Amino acid sequence: MGGYTGKVLRINLTEGKISTEPLNMELAKKYLSGRGLAGKMFFDEVAADVDALSPENTMYIATGVLTGTNAPTSGRFMVVTKSPLNGVIASSNSGGYWGAQLKFAGYDMVILEGKAAKPVYIAITDDKVEIKDAANVWGKDVYATTEALKAEFGDDKAKVLTIGPAGETLSLNAAIMNDLFRAAGRSGVGAVMGSKNLKAIVVRGTGKVVNANPDEMKNVLSAALGKIKENGVTGAGLPTYGTAVLVNIINESGIFPVNNFQESYDANAETVSGETMTANHLIKKDACYRCPIACGRYSKWEGGQGAGPEYEAVWSFGPDCGVHDYDAIHVANDLCNKLGMDSISAGCTIATAMELVQKGYVKPEELEGIPLEFGDAKGMVEWTRKMAYGEGFGAKLAQGSYRLAESYGHPELSMSVKKLDIPAYDPRGIQGHGLQYATSNRGGCHVRGYMVSPEILGLPQKLDKDSLEGKTTWVKIFQDLTAVIDSIGMCLFTSFALGLSDYTAIVNAVTGFNYTDAELLACGDRIYNVERLQNLRIGMTTADDTLPPRLLNDPIPAGPSKGSVHRLPELLPAYYAERGWDAAGVPTAETLKNLGV
């Protein structure tokens, strides 16, 4: 057997107990690893009614079966836990180098239980695992913590995963950061780590991950790398411009949300485009472990330099807040990296707050004289900082856009699904992607079934973005395939170039198993259904599979998609049927039996 190390590290922070246990291979064959396997273990081990920020919640930091191998982009890992934002199974994906290093240390997964009596961090060097005092880094930002812990560890090859002040203050927008700039960003996972008084995990591994069939792997890798290199998106577009190249594409399609989705076309989009960033801000490209794409950016701005920003952050701190000052967007994005926040939800929460101010629901006296109006770049930056530290009105922002808007009696102004903010594509003008938002198990998320790929980019084939035809089938397949990719440790971006059979070939070469394409895709379906069962057991219903009222009822006011609304009611019943769920969105007994759930 290759790929898996076969060993899980379990740490109970309440008791200070460190133990290892064998990976359950029976489960692993059905749920792969990463998001799938950890999600299933979470479902079996953690009770439905657990408070996400209590010691009874458990966090699984899970690598993929391919993580640390020579497969392309195989540096990914998943943070799986109960989301404090909405109670679902949070599964936040990150890249960088930390995940591969954990694998080299000999572990498929770290399971974190309980709560430490005082701030601690965990130091791992192969079999040597210690829980150490974090008093000297608690309160410090991600950059300072990473530097201090690397120095204390005494090995420059060690990799650091840490929370920032946002995680310590239990912000529901808090991320977990690794390798300085990479983020397990969404669903508030940083707050769960903070609730456990766990500041960081430093890891250094000296082992290797074995491939079961090295000769077969050579052929499989050669084919996969060739496809990634030849593909226009992964071989040229992403390396040249990074993800922000989407600004102009999405804007010209009329689905680029402006001012908290009040508009969907931005006449000034060019000021924040990927082309503009490449010309004026880019210092160098950045790549994660074994990544031939290198979409990461390292940029400069007036008074600083750092990683990013990605397309989603350019939008969330930019046009969604009415801001077109690239320097300010850079600074806000850097604050998210430094203070440990989800750069999508942080920007979206500020955009929601700006609309609450615009409509007069937030009174000026609450704002300490700091502007919170659409287009005010300085105010946007300062509120980003105050959100991370929970200062003043920033404490309300730290609860995320839904709770913020709800506290003023207007939850409809939160552009979220299941309390998780919708990213940078207005679903009114892209029907399949909107269905995907509404049915994503973790809420408003673009990377649980990236329908932008066929509906806008034409990959693997062009679909009419405004048509409903065939969309339920496409969404289900994309969601299931994404669950597979998320659960093997590769980057979703490879799916612009690779298809299901490529992933099957790589998994089989590494593990020595003999999955068929259908069997591997069924793993994704199984994973999706387990996540759905979690949603149901915490009380979610079909009423939660929806979009904000604005996106269902108010036509896009101007631009190329003028007049569109999302037609969810026409799609949802067919989607449920496609999944083998009943009219209430509950998986039927037959569906679960067929999947072996």
Add this chain to the structure above:
Amino acid sequence: MRVTIKLFATFRDGRFKVEEQDLSEGTCVLDVIQPLNIQAEELAICLLNGKDANEHTVLNDGDTLALFPPVGGG
């Protein structure tokens, strides 16, 4: 007729970002890209007034044509 042509990403190299062109009636997308030395195979995303089009689509007065090579992200 007047048509606005917008080029993006590498299509801008040695060309332009946006240009208004006077074109004769019946002009199609292919007639626009050929003088720009853009091959039809290079055209990954072709939007006419924000809607999907292709190299054979005929243009009308007042149209905006947006042309992209293969690019994407997420």
